[in-house]
Amino acid sequence: MKYSIGTPPFETYGIADTGSDVTWTQCEPCTDCFPQSLPVFDPKHSKSYKTASCDSDACALVGSSAGECSNRNVCQYQLTYGDNSQSVGDVATDTLTIGDSSFKNVVFGCGHQNSVTFSGNVSGIVGLGNSNISIVKQLDKDVGGKFAYCLSSQPDSKSHISFGKDAIVKGTGAVSTPFDINPEQSTFYYLSLESISVGDQSFPLKQSVSSNVGGRRAGIKKTSANGNIIIDSGTTLTMVPSDTFESLKSELTKQIPKTPIDDPQGQFGLCYSTSDKIEVPKIVAHFSGTDLELSPRGSFLEVEEGISCFTIIPGSISIFGNLSEVDYLVGYDLKA
The missing domain is CATH 2.40.70.10 (Acid Proteases)
Structure with missing residues (x-):
């Protein structure tokens, strides 16, 4: 920025x-x-x-x-x-x-x-x-508690960030989901990610990160859902519990008609050679109150020449990283 x-x-x-x-x-x-x-x-x-x-x-x-x-x-x-x-x-x-x-x-x-x-x-x-x-x-x-950014997936295209009245996300296709704040970790914006689907197969996430997540500030409506994943523009990859990741990996290998290859960096759980184009199936994040189809350009990333890897990995903390946010205008309203 x-x-x-x-x-x-x-x-x-x-x-x-x-x-x-x-x-x-x-x-x-x-x-x-x-x-x-x-x-x-x-x-x-x-x-x-x-x-x-x-x-x-x-x-x-x-x-x-x-x-x-x-x-x-x-x-x-x-x-x-x-x-x-x-x-x-x-x-x-x-x-x-x-x-x-x-x-x-x-x-x-x-x-x-x-x-x-x-x-x-x-x-x-x-x-x-x-x-x-x-x-x-x-x-x-x-x-007024508002900011929004659009992260480009293209290296030759600029990303944008705006604040205040210029940061209102609206219009056809705009969707919203509430965020929760943990009073003991007030930095983080917790979202409630109910499941992730690959094609027509859906895989749930555990619903609560801890008993005290979800203490909301005065003036913001309490929802029935507690947050279970942090949205973090400063983290590249999305991290989910290992059981959810294994289910996603298994389904992707069924739906992508290619043989996976070893990850050269030891960081990713699923990689393919890009000698033939990978047809990425539809991947949807199902948040509380809304569904968000992830951009194929953010779901698989060329990590080395000729090798593309799935950008969701298993992690001890669930984080919705910036590659899962590419190609969308993502707005935050702290006073909604």
Whole structure:
């Protein structure tokens, strides 16, 4: 996601991540940083940059991600992600510019020690989760809890993200499903995925991730369904319980008239040679109140030249990843 930080605006890119909250970018002086092809943000060149003191509201907003107070009384943050990526640095405020709109005093992380598994034109993360430090919540009076993105499956086509009144998904074919929040993990958007079907065969998912998922905020209607899968734009693959995955794999091998081959990366559960075109059967995610047919371009991915693999894998946590979201405009309304 392209955005700018500072005055004058310094343009950079971050991974738009609905599965985390804190927005951070690599900052000079970069004592231990990953290589990035873009210039690194230098806070000395921004007139509006301020570090947050340890007793400030900005420091309190970081919450459980706060690290120790520095000897200069600067609030620190410390983040570790599921793939073991890490970022440590100063909590700060500065002007954030998205598109033509600028927002003053946005709390973010100025990362001085960072190690990540991603690469490319990226300087950090844009946190779009549900807790108060996220960009969506910090800009609430301007964007009203709404954002939407369209992830392209084509490498030569741009993806798009929008906020506020431009982020309303409507029209023919638009469908919706409620999300749940676990009060103990307020970052995550839990959906209720009842089953996944391949062709006319349907395979259920267990309905509840834990007894306390589904505590909804005031003003949002409680549904009978508790969430059992996290929708996460920052995770590539979709993960489901192993019994559900094995059922999907078995059915796919029946419906795809080709012989599976070994996964060269040891990460995927079902792969085929692409020497002949794979005819992907219709795969539908059946959410609470709606059905979503997954894009064939996101369901199988060419992981190496000539080898294509199924992008749903078994996992200990159920996650609806970004490849299952491609080719759709996916909207979030935190106040629906």
